[in-house]
Amino acid sequence: MQQPSPTYDLRRQRIIWGWVFLSPWIIGFLIFYLIPMIASLAFTFTDFDLTRPNDINWVGLRNWQSLLADPNVGASLRNTFLYGAIALPLTVGIPILLASLLNQPELLGKRWLRTLFYMPFMIPTVASAFIWAGYLNVETGWLNRLLALVGISGPNWLYDPQIIYFGLFMASLWGVGNSMLITLAGMQTVPTELYEAARVDGASKWALFRRITLPMISPVILYNLVLTTIGLFRFFDVPFMLKGSTGNPAGTTLFFNIYLYRVAFPQQNMGYGSALAWLLFIIALAATLVIFLTARRWVYYSGGEVG
Amino acid sequence: MNTSQNRASPLAVTPVERNTSTVLFHHARHYTGVAMITLFAIIILTLFLSPLGYMAVTSVKSTEQITSGTLLLPMSPIQYEYKGEPYDLFNVPTDDGLKQWALVNAQRTSSEFVDPQNPDVGLIPWQGRWRTLTPVMTLEPQWSNFPLAFERLNFPRMFFNTLMIAVLGVIGTLISCILVAYGFARFPIPGKGILFVILISTIILPRQVTLVPTYAFFASLGWTGTWLPLIVPHFFANAYNVFLLRQYFLTLPKELDEAAMIDGAGPMRILLTVIIPQAYPVIVAVGLFHFVFAWNDYFEPLIYLLNAPQLQPISLGIQQFNDIYTKEPAMLQATSIMALIPPLVLFLLSQRVFMRGIVVTGVDK
Numbered sequence: 001m002q003q004p005s006p007t008y009d010l011r012r013q014r015i016i017w018g019w020v021f022l023s024p025w026i027i028g029f030l031i032f033y034l035i036p037m038i039a040s041l042a043f044t045f046t047d048f049d050l051t052r053p054n055d056i057n058w059v060g061l062r063n064w065q066s067l068l069a070d071p072n073v074g075a076s077l078r079n080t081f082l083y084g085a086i087a088l089p090l091t092v093g094i095p096i097l098l099a100s101l102l103n104q105p106e107l108l109g110k111r112w113l114r115t116l117f118y119m120p121f122m123i124p125t126v127a128s129a130f131i132w133a134g135y136l137n138v139e140t141g142w143l144n145r146l147l148a149l150v151g152i153s154g155p156n157w158l159y160d161p162q163i164i165y166f167g168l169f170m171a172s173l174w175g176v177g178n179s180m181l182i183t184l185a186g187m188q189t190v191p192t193e194l195y196e197a198a199r200v201d202g203a204s205k206w207a208l209f210r211r212i213t214l215p216m217i218s219p220v221i222l223y224n225l226v227l228t229t230i231g232l233f234r235f236f237d238v239p240f241m242l243k244g245s246t247g248n249p250a251g252t253t254l255f256f257n258i259y260l261y262r263v264a265f266p267q268q269n270m271g272y273g274s275a276l277a278w279l280l281f282i283i284a285l286a287a288t289l290v291i292f293l294t295a296r297r298w299v300y301y302s303g304g305e306v307g
Numbered sequence: 308m309n310t311s312q313n314r315a316s317p318l319a320v321t322p323v324e325r326n327t328s329t330v331l332f333h334h335a336r337h338y339t340g341v342a343m344i345t346l347f348a349i350i351i352l353t354l355f356l357s358p359l360g361y362m363a364v365t366s367v368k369s370t371e372q373i374t375s376g377t378l379l380l381p382m383s384p385i386q387y388e389y390k391g392e393p394y395d396l397f398n399v400p401t402d403d404g405l406k407q408w409a410l411v412n413a414q415r416t417s418s419e420f421v422d423p424q425n426p427d428v429g430l431i432p433w434q435g436r437w438r439t440l441t442p443v444m445t446l447e448p449q450w451s452n453f454p455l456a457f458e459r460l461n462f463p464r465m466f467f468n469t470l471m472i473a474v475l476g477v478i479g480t481l482i483s484c485i486l487v488a489y490g491f492a493r494f495p496i497p498g499k500g501i502l503f504v505i506l507i508s509t510i511i512l513p514r515q516v517t518l519v520p521t522y523a524f525f526a527s528l529g530w531t532g533t534w535l536p537l538i539v540p541h542f543f544a545n546a547y548n549v550f551l552l553r554q555y556f557l558t559l560p561k562e563l564d565e566a567a568m569i570d571g572a573g574p575m576r577i578l579l580t581v582i583i584p585q586a587y588p589v590i591v592a593v594g595l596f597h598f599v600f601a602w603n604d605y606f607e608p609l610i611y612l613l614n615a616p617q618l619q620p621i622s623l624g625i626q627q628f629n630d631i632y633t634k635e636p637a638m639l640q641a642t643s644i645m646a647l648i649p650p651l652v653l654f655l656l657s658q659r660v661f662m663r664g665i666v667v668t669g670v671d672k
Binding site for chain 2 (some may be wrong): 019027036037098101109115122123125128140230233274
């Protein structure tokens with residue numbers, strides 16, 4: 001046997017140090033991700049109920065069967081997707097528009113504007129939900145009074161079942177600051193030469209945006225799209241703060257996550273709650289996969305590398 | 308559509324020779340463009356932030372001022388007491404000009420007023436519809452809304468709870484995430500690539516899928532109804548923050564580490580004396596992110612602290628306030644202000660460093 005060389009020794013030592021530094025995450029991953037995930041899958045086949053935690057019975061596929069029969073599952077999924085159909089394009093699109101505005105070379109006071117557009121992201125959700133609830137109030141709020149100035153009679157944003165998703169979207173609007181900032185940072189890494197070359201060829205501003213900016217920031221758009229989609233399946237705080245788990249008006253705010261909360265916590269039905277959680281996980285995973293698969297068509301990676 | 312590098316001269320648009328008039332033309336065009344786009348951005352910003360204006364003025368109004376008063380400022384009608392009864396003052400046009408008189412006897416087409424300057428004259432008849440008159444208003448902000456909300460909410464208690472949960476969580480997040488990010492950025496761990504992918508994939512894992520067992524686990528430890536479930540997990544790193552820190556650490560030159568290593572510094576010394584001092588923008592960003600996250604967090608306090616009102620943070624406590632006081636918009640806005648001031652002040656104080664920390668690391672490449 002050969003004596004290990006000093007560089008080999010040093011390398012081994014550095015590997016050990018590396019594991020030491022990673023250990024908080026590895027332990028956390030096991031305790032708070034891997035084991036709970038497996039456990040919650042196992043719970044879906046039981047009648048686990050926290051009011052009688054020592055009396056757990058295997059019930060086979062019963063929870064999964066009730067999932068299919070439960071009208072609230074279909075309704076809450078439909079609400080979540082309907083809200084997503086409105087909120088997703090806006091939540092992804094508005095940061096791009098704001099970032100392009102803030103990236104205009106002629107704009108004065110960029111630093112200030114950037115900070116001020118970002119600022120509401122720092123406002124606690126509970127405060128922003130109440131502020132917007134007041135702002136959208138049909139009698140005393142500002143939005144409908146502003147609309148009245150231009151002759152529009154505003155709707156009852158948070159009480160009309162036809163309109164409430166727009167109201168909820170607005171009440172969540174202040175979350176766009178972070179995506180805007182990341183998009184803006186992405187735009188600022190686009191090489192200037194690309195624009196200059198295109199401009200010499202006589203390209204219009206819109207063509208520059210469509211043919212250069214959008215492809216160059218498409219990885220950032222993908223990132224925002226994935227996080228927004230995940231956020232959609234987590235949608236809870238704003239509707240719950242404003243409407244609780246009542247689903248008012250007309251059942252429109254019974255989002256999937258709110259229904260899950262109602263089953264797992266006030267009702268303490270942990271087995272069925274786990275089945276709901278796993279259904280959500282499967283849907284979210286499928287949605288993310290679809291996004292990543294289609295991403296090959298529209299996400300541009302400079303230099304051809306992926307990821 | 309341009310980058311910040313290309314803001315040299317507004318005139319260097321095309322490399323064509325110009326005479327004075329085209330230069331002036333381009334000047335004028337340039338400055339019009341600047342003014343238009345800046346004005347447009349300010350209008351959008353004003354609309355975007357206008358709910359804050361609503362919050363500010365509503366928080367100092369009384370319920371009457373909200374329902375019947377002016378849109379913007381907390382105005383109240385001025386009243387004048389005549390023979391022991393209060394009457395509203397109106398701007399009344401008379402032959403001697405506009406007078407501020409108190410309306411005593413209101414009739415449809417003719418009314419009787421009293422002149423506060425000269426009450427001994429008695430009732431003055433006036434021909435005309437009193438409803439067309441504008442009342443005399445005065446600014447009357449209800450500052451007392453704040454102490455009232457403060458008291459009803461037990462705000463100091465909730466503030467203390469939120470602060471403790473947030474600060475302890477920030478400490479845990481910073482210690483654990485810096486260590487893990489340092490491990491990922493600088494050490495030759497076998498399988499590091501796969502581990503990093505697993506780490507990142509936990510970002511897109513819906514939290515619900517681990518929720519029930521985690522809750523059952525904390526319940527079996529007897530930790531429900533305590534702060535521990537809101538604090539302890541943050542000592543085990545979090546994917547998003549590790550990602551931000553690692554990206555930043557990777558931009559730091561390795562030569563400094565190596566120089567310190569040659570001087571005999573161990574990995575811990577290098578982290579403390581070389582990496583951390585260079586990485587303070589991203590550390591501020593991550594610390595602030597966690598602080599705001601904790602200040603904001605609603606779901607976990609809801610499931611763990613619902614039955615422990617003495618331990619609840621602001622987010623949960625105010626929510627219950629909403630249930631009780633929906634009929635009092637002013638109270639709701641006053642409490643919203645109190646809830647948003649701490650994170651907002653912290654952000655505005657640190658925004659220079661903070662924005663740099665995000666912008667450098669934020670781009671996912």
